Amino acid sequence: MAEAVEYDVVVLGGGPAGENVVDRTCAAGLSTALVEAELIGGECSYWACIPSKALLRPALARADARRVPGLAGAVTGALDAQAVFAHRDYWTGNWKDDGQVDWLDSIGAHSYRGHGRLAGPRTVAVEGAEGEHHVLAARHAVVVATGSRAVIPPLPGIAGARPWTSREATSAREVPGRLVIVGGSVVAAEMATAWQALGSRVTVLVRGSGLLPRMEPFAGELVADALREAGAEVRTGVSVEAVVREGSSGPVRVVLEGGEIVEGDELLMATGRAPRTDDLGLETVGLAPGEWIDVDESCRVPGHDWLYAVGDVNHRVLLTHQGKYQARIAGAAITARAAGTTEPDTGPWGAHTATADRRAVPQAVFTDPEAAAVGLTLAEAERAGHRVRAVDYETGKVSGAGLYADGYRGRARMVVDLDREVLLGVTFVGPGAAELVHAATIAVAGEVPIGRLWHAVPAFPTISEVWLRLLEAYRG
Template sequence: MTEPVEYDVVVLGGGPVGENIADRTCAAGLSTAVVESELLGGECSYWACIPSKALLRPVLARAEARRVPGLAGAVEGPLDTAAVFAHRNYWASDWKDQGQVDWLDSIGAHVYRGHGRLYGARKVAVTSPEGEHHILSARHAVVVATGTRALLPDVPGLAGARPWTSREATSAQEAPGRLLIVGGSVVATEMATAWQGLGSQVTVLVRGSGLLPRMEPFAGELVADALREAGAVVRTGVTVEAVVRDGSTGPVQVVLEGGETLEGDELLVATGRTPHTEDIGLDTVGLPAGEWIRVDDSCRVPGHDWLYAVGDVNHRALLTHQGKYQARIVGAAIAARAAGIPLDTALWGAHTATADTHALPQAVFTDPEAAAVGLTLAEAERAGHRVRAVDYDLGRVSGAGLYADGYRGQARMVVDLDREILLGVTFVGPGAAELLQAATVAVAGEVPIDRLWHAVPAFPTIGEIWLRLLETYRG
C-alpha cells in the first residue's frame, strides 16, 4: 500500500455525474481525483441513454415517415440493421473511453482506474486491475457517484438463464428472432419499440395493469396500442414464476403463473435498478452497504460533513439529466464550503437541489413519444392539492395534422386551483419530447396561468397545444 495521495476532492465513479462534479471542482481550482472501475463516461454513454437512442432514432424516423403523404411508400422496406448497429457503435465510442480520458485530463482531473472503496473518513482505497493499491485522501470532500445496476428479481432459474439486462439490450450486434421482455417501464417500452422495429418478434410481459405506470394512464395505453400495431405482443397482469434455459445458445422459456410457457431466443429483464453501493466501503463510515444513500438538498450525507452522494445512488431521481443537475449543485456547494463561503441558496438556488423533486422531466422515446414533468393527477390528489386535469387531443392541433397523417396523441396539464399554476404536464405523441422543456419551465417557474396565456405559440406548430389547453381550462 502506497502512502496516501492528497487531493481537495475525490470522486468515486466516473460516469456523467462524476465527470460533471470533477468539471465544477476543477474549475473552482480544487485538485480532483476520479476513480472508475469500468469505462469513464458510465452507463449513460455506453449502455443506456446514448446507445438506446441511437437504436431508436431510425425506428422512430421510419414510423413517422410512413405517416407523411408522398414519403410513406419510400420507407416500406426493412431497416438496414447493419447500418443502424454501426451508427449505434459509433455513438457508444465502440465501448472505448479514450475520449473521456482525454477530456478529464484537459480539465486537470487525475484518473485512477480500478475498484474504489471508502477507507474511513475522507479516504478512498483503490485497487487497480494490475493489483496496485492506492490510498487517496480528500481535504474537503469525497463524492459517491457510483450509480445503479440492473435488478434481477428472485425468479427460479433466472440467474442461470443468461438474461439480457439493459446493457445487453443496448449493445447487441444482431436482432434476436424472438425477444421476450419482462417489465413495463422505460427500458422495457423503449427496447420493445427498438427491437420490434429492428426485426425481432417482441413479447412484453407486464405484471401490473399497464405500461409506464409512473406516468398518466393514457401514456401507457397509447404506447401499448402502437406496439401492438407494430406487431408486438403486450400482455398485462401476468407473473413470471420460472425461467428455463438449456445450453449456452438454446432458446429460453418463461413459465407464467398458471403454467403457460412462452419461448424466445433472448429474454430481457427490465424490472428496476438497485444502488451500486454493495462494495464501496460504506460500512467503514457507519453507513449500510448495498442501500440507497440519504442526502440533504446539497446532496451531502447527514452526519458526514465531507461526504456527498450524487445521482442515482441517492434515489432522488434516477435520470442522467437529473444526476448531472445534482452534480452542478454539488460542485458549487463543495467549492463554496472549501472557500468558507456560506451557501447562498438565494443566488439562483446554486447550492440547493430542488428540480429533482419538484419539477422532474422525463422523456420516453417510444412510438409515440411520452414526455412528462411534475405531478400526475393521481400524485397531486394524493399530495392533498385541490386540482383539475385539463385534457386535449393532441391530434386536433393543426401543427400535429401537418406533422403526420393520422397523428394520435394526448396532452394533460394538472392545475393547482388555489394558486392557478401548473403542477404537472404530460404529452404523448410523435415528437412530443420536444414540447417538454416549455412545460418544465412552466412547472419549475410556477408560472401563473394568466402569464402563460401571453406566451403565444407559433402557428402552425404542435406547440399550439398550449393555447388549446389554456382555452379548455378557461372554458
C-alpha cells in the first residue's frame, strides 16, 4: 500500500453535502481532502435538483402566463424544446465541474479523482481513473457523503428495456413521443409535468393510491388532476409485472398485472433510492456494505468516534437542503471535537445537533400546481399520538391568489397540536406555493404559538394571506 498522506478530515463524496462539510472544515483551518468518482457537485447539480428545475421552469412559467388576463392569448405555442435543453445544459455546466474544482482550490481543499474506499479506521484508499493509487489518513474525521442511487426493480425484461432513471430523465436531449413513468414519487410527478409540457404523451403508472404519497392526500390529487387536464394519463392501483423492448430502439411495452399492455417510446422507473455504500469498504470498520448508515444527532456513526455520514446515505431525509444542513452540523461537530470540545452544543443555535431533519423538514415539488409542505401530515401526527386538528382553506379564495392567476386552484392545511397550540405541519398546493413553505418552516421549527402567529400579519394582496384565513378558521 502506498504511503499515506495525512489530513485532518477526509470526505468521501463531492455532492452538496460533501461540499458543505469541506467548506466548514476548511474555514475552521482543518486540512481537508475530498474524494469524488464522478463530478464534483454531485447528483443534485447534474442529474437531479438543478436540471429538473431548469426543465420545469419554462413549463410552469407558461402555465402561469396562460392564467393571466391580457397575456394568456399571447402564450399559445409549444415550448422550444431545444432552447429548454440549452437552458438546462447551462445550469449543469454542460456536465463539467470546472467551476466546482476552482472553488475547492480557492478554499484550500485538496481533491482526489477516483473511487474511495475505507481501508480501516481513519484510512481511505483511492483508486484513480487512470489506475493511480492514493492512501489518505484522517487525524480527526472521515465523512461519508456518497448519496443514493435510483433503484430499478428486478422485473422480467427490465435490463433489455434500458429504462430511464432520474438521471436519463433530466439529461435527455430528445423529447420522446410517448413516455411511460412507473412510480408516484416526486421524481415521477415532476418529470411527468416537464415532459408532458415538452410534448411527450405521458402515462403515469402508480402502484399505490396516488401521487406524492408522503404529502397530504389532496396534494397528489390536485397534481394528478392537473396532469390529466394537460393530457397525461395517470393510473393508480396498478402493478407492473414485466417489460419488453422491441429491438435496440423499438417501443417498450409495459405489462400490467392481468396482462394489459401500456406502450411507450421510453420508460422512466421512478421507484425509489438505495444508498451508495456497496463498495465503500464499510466491512473494514464493522459496518454492512450496501446498507444505510446510522448516525447520531451530530451525524457521527455510533461506535466510531472518527466516522460521520451526511446526506442521503444516512437515510434521515433524502433532500439536498437537509443534506447540506446535516453537513453544517457535522462540520461544526468535527471542528469542535478537533479543538477538544466533546459535548455537542445544546444552546439556542444547537450548532452540533441535527434536529430540523426530524420534525421540521420542508419540501417543494415543482409540478403544476406546485406542492410544498413542512412537518407532519395529519395522518402522521395522529399515528404519533398527538391530539390534533387539521384546518383547511381553499387558497383560491384569497385575493392575492386570484390576482396571481385567474381560476387559481389550491388548498392549504395546517395541523395544530391542540395541547400546545403550535403547528406540527403545514401543506400548500397551488401556483407559487413553493415560496410559501419557508414561513411555515419557521413556524414549525420555532414552535411559534398560534397566538403569536395571529400577530404575524401577511402583506396584502399576496397569496400569503392564506395564513390569515387559516388562523381565522382555527379561531372560529
